[in-house]
Amino acid sequence: MSVASPIAVSMPRLSDSMEEGTIVRWLKPAGDSVAAGEPIVEIETDKATMEYEAEAAGVLEIVAEEGTTVALGEPIARIVPVGASETPPPPEPRPSSAPPARPRATPIARRLAAEHGIDLAAVSGSGRRGHIVKADVEALAPNGSEATPPSPTPTPTPPPTPTRARRHELTRIQQRIASRMAESRATVPDFEVEVEIDMDDCMGLREELAAHADPAPSINDMVVKACALALTRHPRANGSYRDGGFELHDEVNVGFAVAAPDALLVPVIRDANRKSVAEIARESRALALRAREGKIAPPELSGATFTVSNLGMYGITRFTAVINPPQAAILAVGAVRAKPVVCDGALAIGRTMSATLASDHRILYGADAAAFLGEVRDRLESPIGLLV
Amino acid sequence: MSVAELEFRDAVRDALDEELARDESVVFFGEDVGKPGGVFAVTGGLQERHGDRRVFDTPISELAIAGAAFGAAITGLRPVIEIMFGDFLFLAMDSLANQAAKYWFISEEQASVPLVVRSAVGAGGRFGAIHSQTPVPWFQGIPGLKIVAPSTPRDAKALLKGAIRDDNPVLFLEHKRLYSVKGEPGSSDEVAPLGRAAIVRPGSDLTLVTAMKGVHDALAAAEELATEGIDVEVIDLRTLRPLDRDTVLESVRRTNRLLVVEEGPRTGGWAGGILADVAEDGLEYLDDVWRLTTADAPIPYSPPLEDAFLPSAERIVTSVRKHLNSTPVNSTA
Numbered sequence: 001m002s003v004a005s006p007i008a009v010s011m012p013r014l015s016d017s018m019e020e021g022t023i024v025r026w027l028k029p030a031g032d033s034v035a036a037g038e039p040i041v042e043i044e045t046d047k048a049t050m051e052y053e054a055e056a057a058g059v060l061e062i063v064a065e066e067g068t069t070v071a072l073g074e075p076i077a078r079i080v081p082v083g084a085s086e087t088p089p090p091p092e093p094r095p096s097s098a099p100p101a102r103p104r105a106t107p108i109a110r111r112l113a114a115e116h117g118i119d120l121a122a123v124s125g126s127g128r129r130g131h132i133v134k135a136d137v138e139a140l141a142p143n144g145s146e147a148t149p150p151s152p153t154p155t156p157t158p159p160p161t162p163t164r165a166r167r168h169e170l171t172r173i174q175q176r177i178a179s180r181m182a183e184s185r186a187t188v189p190d191f192e193v194e195v196e197i198d199m200d201d202c203m204g205l206r207e208e209l210a211a212h213a214d215p216a217p218s219i220n221d222m223v224v225k226a227c228a229l230a231l232t233r234h235p236r237a238n239g240s241y242r243d244g245g246f247e248l249h250d251e252v253n254v255g256f257a258v259a260a261p262d263a264l265l266v267p268v269i270r271d272a273n274r275k276s277v278a279e280i281a282r283e284s285r286a287l288a289l290r291a292r293e294g295k296i297a298p299p300e301l302s303g304a305t306f307t308v309s310n311l312g313m314y315g316i317t318r319f320t321a322v323i324n325p326p327q328a329a330i331l332a333v334g335a336v337r338a339k340p341v342v343c344d345g346a347l348a349i350g351r352t353m354s355a356t357l358a359s360d361h362r363i364l365y366g367a368d369a370a371a372f373l374g375e376v377r378d379r380l381e382s383p384i385g386l387l388v
Numbered sequence: 389m390s391v392a393e394l395e396f397r398d399a400v401r402d403a404l405d406e407e408l409a410r411d412e413s414v415v416f417f418g419e420d421v422g423k424p425g426g427v428f429a430v431t432g433g434l435q436e437r438h439g440d441r442r443v444f445d446t447p448i449s450e451l452a453i454a455g456a457a458f459g460a461a462i463t464g465l466r467p468v469i470e471i472m473f474g475d476f477l478f479l480a481m482d483s484l485a486n487q488a489a490k491y492w493f494i495s496e497e498q499a500s501v502p503l504v505v506r507s508a509v510g511a512g513g514r515f516g517a518i519h520s521q522t523p524v525p526w527f528q529g530i531p532g533l534k535i536v537a538p539s540t541p542r543d544a545k546a547l548l549k550g551a552i553r554d555d556n557p558v559l560f561l562e563h564k565r566l567y568s569v570k571g572e573p574g575s576s577d578e579v580a581p582l583g584r585a586a587i588v589r590p591g592s593d594l595t596l597v598t599a600m601k602g603v604h605d606a607l608a609a610a611e612e613l614a615t616e617g618i619d620v621e622v623i624d625l626r627t628l629r630p631l632d633r634d635t636v637l638e639s640v641r642r643t644n645r646l647l648v649v650e651e652g653p654r655t656g657g658w659a660g661g662i663l664a665d666v667a668e669d670g671l672e673y674l675d676d677v678w679r680l681t682t683a684d685a686p687i688p689y690s691p692p693l694e695d696a697f698l699p700s701a702e703r704i705v706t707s708v709r710k711h712l713n714s715t716p717v718n719s720t721a
Binding site for chain 2 (some may be wrong): 108126128133
């Protein structure tokens, strides 16, 4: 039989930050023939869900079942090339190529193991049919386990779970958000500076641009552009504090936060300093749509050197945002509001917007942050400069 | 010196007697309930005390009994009827399921149906396949109908009073094997609310949920299992519709294991419904859930077969041992 040796398909690196991926769905059943370049599997990374293509033609053998999470580089499938022989290769009986079985464990044992970070594969089950039960996990838990007193009085355990609470496991993206945000708060010495920006001219310009650009640039597109221009003149705001040094980036890539179903995604406008406001508007519309539909590709979510977060559309007047490490800063933008302002010594009705910059004090100090934010304000208050 | 114990059948009779005395609109009728005093000797003396216009015998027609009761209930009386065997409830189905249970709703909650149907259910008495059933699931799926299923004399009396005072139809099930059970009487004016289960034995290793005779089997099994270090919590449901899911769920959150014992066929039974409720709302608390029911077969007539067919304390003990990987403590023998 002229069957060549199988080609291993391992968990690919689909985003620069991924360490593992989850098999969402096999697009081809085991035993089917696949062509090189044909999508065979959907993989969820910490950033997005993507299709992955077969690198060679042959018969697909699945190693990692749907729902399993596999570390980068670990095998997820094999492709058995079919030789020139007229006899088709006998399909492997599927059970023999089955992945290592999921440990048999009861729901509460699984929950407690997850809470204590215990790998169920290392636990031996004492329950019926060898199931790992609560007692088996508790025996390995560092300090006992969830209190189940025989008395009806509840023990005051630290996180008092409301009796009607339901637990939802995090998606990969939510896990990533949780760890990045906690990392930021725990490790970044951040501080905030805030300005009130007169948006009268910006609003006027936007109305004029609406007649010339489709889609009409939004206030956020102008903020992105103003930041990008200011970042070129404040390299540390466009840098990263990393391993005891400053990394100052050549590219100015501005991310903007998009609320997607059950996730927060930050699509990136690359080289935003070199794109026109109209280009930024087109690109941000398309990226935001793909993000909300869950179709955005990891490269479109990576490489940001600075982030803008805008909650103005919710009528939020001002807020502070959490820095996305290793970026140096994040700008939190509120709504444009009509309010009384002092203009040439007289009271007038102005349209203003609050902008709050959170900075990593290891790289961007108070005066630097103030100077950068001041330039952003100046550029938005004289917006004609955004067009040239 | 202990208070005189109360027999289950006397508890039922006392509840009827006291409600007939308390409220003139209460009437009671059925086959052989008046002059003969009932085939299970439950209702003796009631006709003498309350007269044959309020306590009387009927022809052998369950549909006529139930139809008359429905009519009486919507025209001002509070009838209690007896369907001699639960197996014959099927003959009264239209009056109960289509008329009595729906009336409150289709009258836009303007007309209630204060009707109680007493019926003897349960196997173990060598009555055979059509005098031994406990047809709870037939009625449990009928919105508007409550189902009460007591396990002790005290509960039987307090719950029957609660049922008679309820303004809409209640099916009150009396397990034949419990009629001669004696227990503490409780206070004479006790009226129990419907829809509440009771934890009759606290425990930490397993929640055992059941009703009627099953409660006695469960308590006996719990005693036996305690000698092996298995601490069983026993819940007496007391009402099978509405079901007190909260009490069950709260218990399972503590014990992480649930066994439901139902005297009835596995398919379509209420035990399965409770397992489903707990799986839906408490999956993350579960180490094990299972049920002990009868096989999907008619109840055998042969005494040894009938005994083997029914859930019993012994079968509960064996089943719990199997699920908890426990072995019996060796006796000295």
